[in-house]
Amino acid sequence: MKAAGGSVRVRLRDGIAASDPGLLRLTAGLRTVGAIALALAVLSLLDADVTHLVAGAMAAMVATFSIREKQRGQQAVTLALGLPVALASVSLGALLSDRVVAGDFFFVALIFCAVYGRRFGDRGTALGLIGFQVYFLSLFVGAAVSGLPELYGAIVVAFLSSGLVRFVIVPETPAQILERLREAFRARLAQLVSAQLELLDAGPDEVEKALEGVRSGTARLHETAMMIQGRLEEGTSDEATARLVQRRIADAEIAAERLALLLLTARSAERADTLTLHLPGAPVPAGERLPVRDEATATLRRDLEALRMLVLRPVNGESGTALSHVRNRLLGYRDEENLPPAATAVQDVFRGIGEAARAVLGLRIALDGPQDESDDSPATARSREELDAEDAAIDAGEDDDRDEELTGLRRPTTRAAVQVAVGSSLAIVGGELLSSHRWYWAVLTCWIVFINTSSTGEILVKGYRRLLGTVFGVVAGIVLAGLVGQHTWTAFAVVLLCLFAMFYTAPLSYTLMSFFVTAALGVLYTLLHTYSFSVLVLRVEETALGAVCGIVAAAFVLPVRTDRRTNELLATVLERLAEVTEAAVDQLSGGPPVDLLDKARDLDQALADLRAAVQPLTHPVTPLRARRDTAQYVVALLETCAYHARSLAATAELLPTHPSIAADPRLRRAGRRIAHNIEAIAAHITDGQTAVEIETGPSIASLLEPDIPGTPRYGRVTDRVLRHLQRLDESVAGLARPLDVPVTAPKR
Incomplete structure (x- = not known):
């Protein structure tokens, strides 16, 4: 029972690691929800009213998700700089609340500066986001000059709560993130081997589905390899270590993809094209050549299962000699004399398994350090010698920055800043025609569709997804508002759940993210006593207007087709x-x-x-x-x-x-x-x-x-x-x- 329970825990851990590489989405959700919950708890102890509770929750969210730097010291500096930016932004929002024209001009200027600030890297992007979102906050809660001291207090509490959660309650270092990404790579590599095993066993009617699983697994493994590449510089102790990990990750990725191609060729009557592994819907090579109940096929199935086990379980002193013997057998396939008697294409698969086992061995040594060599076979010892020689040959190179420095309107950040300023101006005019009190939703949508987009087509797709998520979110908001009613803390709990889901699903689906944020807004309107069906319908209208304004600006102002x-x-x-x-x-x-x-x-x-x-x-x-x-x-x-x-x-x-x-x-x-x-x-x-x-x-x-x-x-x-x-x-x-x-x- 104990072993079974441990096995279930291991499978669950590997499943989570594979579905959320580095636990980046989980950490983002927990940090944001934790910062909001802590800010709400502190403000409630200070007897803040609902308006300031909402303001504190929104400020905590902004202070948490805006900061994307990887080093903790840089994060702390940006958070510290963000507080005065937030206070200045909410002050100007309150001062200009009664001056409609001046307020609109300032909002457009603020939007331009926030987008232009992206050219200064992560810190410029974060400060721009904080400035814009806190100004939006002042509009949302109806900030006035007389209420600024209380708002200042709520924002300070929010930033302190964000810092406490980030650096104390849910801390993480670049090395920890990289370690979790490595575990995710192992888990996804094991999943890819499992998909290859299903391809081996698939019948004629199942091969299309099995091949699609291999394609998906290959793409997911490559995605994780790229994520590791982006974290190596900050997450390793020196450049030589970073290059060693980079090399072993690349070896494992190439070996896994090659094994899939060899397996597909072995079970077909013709040689498989590499394109089949990358083109969705590509036809499967014709014919069936691999016998289902052949001895070589049974050995192949056993060795694929053994390879998957090697990926997930390290060979060390605690695992006994069984895994060592398995590893020695698989590495032995790198020698011609150890190949089982079979057709040439099937023997190629055994060779591919041997090369994959060597890549796994190199990955283990690079990630876990030296291992026990007492049970090594001659083939394993030779593989270790090759890996050691490769490690010694790795030499740190210097980066060659050849990118052309663009200037003026050719610079993407400048062009985007001009486009979003024009689009926001249109959104302000159109939004105020729809509603003199909720016009800022159109501006928010216009702003958001420009984030992380580079062409008119990307903006069109993003606007469509935001509108779709908003429509369904309005329906969910109506249901949730009816359920929670005026129960303040129940409503805040629902909002926290929606926000966690928003941040957890954001990298996966922009539509889902828009759905959850709109549902949360429906509950927030209930807390502010401004909820009605017409308000949520207006939300859809303003969202559609903002998306259209963004698309028009992208299409006609310095367009990038x-x-x-x-x-x-x-x-x-x-x-x-x-x-x-x-x-x-x-x-x-x-x-x-x-x-x-x-x-x-x-x-x-x-x-x-x-x-x-x-x-x-x-x-x-x-x-x-x-x-x-x-x-x-x-x-x-x-x-x-x-x-x-x-x-x-x-x-x-x-x-x-x-x-x-x-x-x-x-x-x-x-x-x-x-x-x-x-x-x-x-x-x-x-x-x-x-x-x-x-x-x-x-x-x-x-x-x-x-x-x-x-x-x-x-x-x-x-x-x-x-x-x-x-x-x-x-x-x-x-x-x-x-x-x-x-x-x-x-x-x-």
């Missing part, structure tokens, strides 16, 4: 892809070592930016179906290219430590066509009038024919390198058709 934005990001992705590919091929050809991991992660980040920018084109409600399918296909091809480029980079970094992989100068000849094609596509994207063509021709392998007859064809370059180059060449050439790039006919 979705096509232009996606083309710029697509060109950046191609540039990063070219850099990674050329550097990896050069190193595999005998060139000097360079920092390939950072280049690969720059490519991943550029691809993530593009993926976010094309959401308006791929949204389910878009009427342009052909355009949506093209965007999905292009992004999937680029994800395929990125996978093979990462794999080439990882292989190139093994050159100094692996005798089985040696440089071959002929690879430059093979990589020349890939580099040319990437540059040609990028030039076509940048300038559609440029006369460029994609080159096609014989396979990459045929380009490595020996210069001297009778010499070995491939030298010591592994077959895996050639496969990655061939797939990369095919994927880059595949971009030509959807992007309308001319293709040169193969030379005879």
Whole structure:
């Protein structure tokens, strides 16, 4: 019973870690709700009335969620600076409450400054948010000059409560966050192996669903790897440690994705394309080749389960020798003589399991430190030696900041500040026509749809989602207001639950976040004795108006068209892809070592930016179906290219430590066509009038024919390198058709 209870707790812990990497959403919700609850408790002991309780709760929320810096010292400075900003903002709100025109002009100026402040980083963004939201607070509670002392007191209590919760009650350090993200990576890696096991066992009618699970698991694992990348600098003790963790995370991610591709190939009658793992709805390779009750299949199933166990359970002194034997067996598959008798494609899967086990071993050593080596087999000892040699070869590189510094209206923050100022001006005029008392809801919506958006299409989608969440939230607000009535503390408890749900779901769904905040507002209106059905309907009207004003401003004031934005990001992705590919091929050809991991992660980040920018084109409600399918296909091809480029980079970094992989100068000849094609596509994207063509021709392998007859064809370059180059060449050439790039006919 004790073991069963422990197993349930472990599964629950792993499930939570996988669903909320780093517990970032849970921590954000707990901090915000804790700060609000503490502020309410203190204010109630001071006999504050309901208006000041609401003001304190809103100020505590703003003071908590606005600060996004990662170091605790920086957070404390920003919180301290935020208090005078909040006091000045509420003072001006009260002073200008009776001066409608002056108040409107100041509100627009404040909005401009708050958005423009984003150019100064996290601190500028936080202070801008505090200034805007506290001014909005003054409008919401109807602040007057005579009531400023009480409001000052409520805001000071709110900021002190936020600081106490952040630094004492729910503290967290960058190292703690990184540790939880590592656990999330392990949990998601185990989930991906489980999805691969389901793909192995899936029947003909179940394979589509199983493959979709593998795609989802692969994407979730990559998401966690990128989150870890963003926390390495602050969460590790030195740069060498950060680079070691970065390397091991990348190895595990590549090994897991390669294992999925090998498994899909083994169970099919034809070789699986990497694109199948990245394109939603891509057809499954035809045919069934893997016997269901074959001995090799049963061994494969057992070893996948063993790999999942290795991911979740460390091999140490407390786990006995059973796990050590399992690990030794899996690592033994890296030697040809230990492969079970089976078809070549199935043996490739066993090789993939061996490489995945090696990646897990490296991940364990990097995250947990040295382990007991007394039960190592020769294969395990050799893997440790390889990992140790790689660790010793890791050298900290210097960042190369090549980004162009934009100025004037070309700077995104300046452009956005002008756009939101114009949109807010329209929202003020329209909002006051709808209601002279609730007009600020339109301004709030206009402000929010501009946050973290870069194109007209993104603003349109965000406005649609906010309106949808608001409509459903109004219905929920009506129900909740009727249930809680005038029970003050019950109402505050409901508001806290809604706010926790809002912050917990915010990274997952903007619609859900809008739903919960609107439901909470319905209850707050009840507390302020201003609730009515017409007020909530007005909330929907003002939200729709604010979204329309934001879209109009984005479309006609210094517009950034979705096509232009996606083309710029697509060109950046191609540039990063070219850099990674050329550097990896050069190193595999005998060139000097360079920092390939950072280049690969720059490519991943550029691809993530593009993926976010094309959401308006791929949204389910878009009427342009052909355009949506093209965007999905292009992004999937680029994800395929990125996978093979990462794999080439990882292989190139093994050159100094692996005798089985040696440089071959002929690879430059093979990589020349890939580099040319990437540059040609990028030039076509940048300038559609440029006369460029994609080159096609014989396979990459045929380009490595020996210069001297009778010499070995491939030298010591592994077959895996050639496969990655061939797939990369095919994927880059595949971009030509959807992007309308001319293709040169193969030379005879």
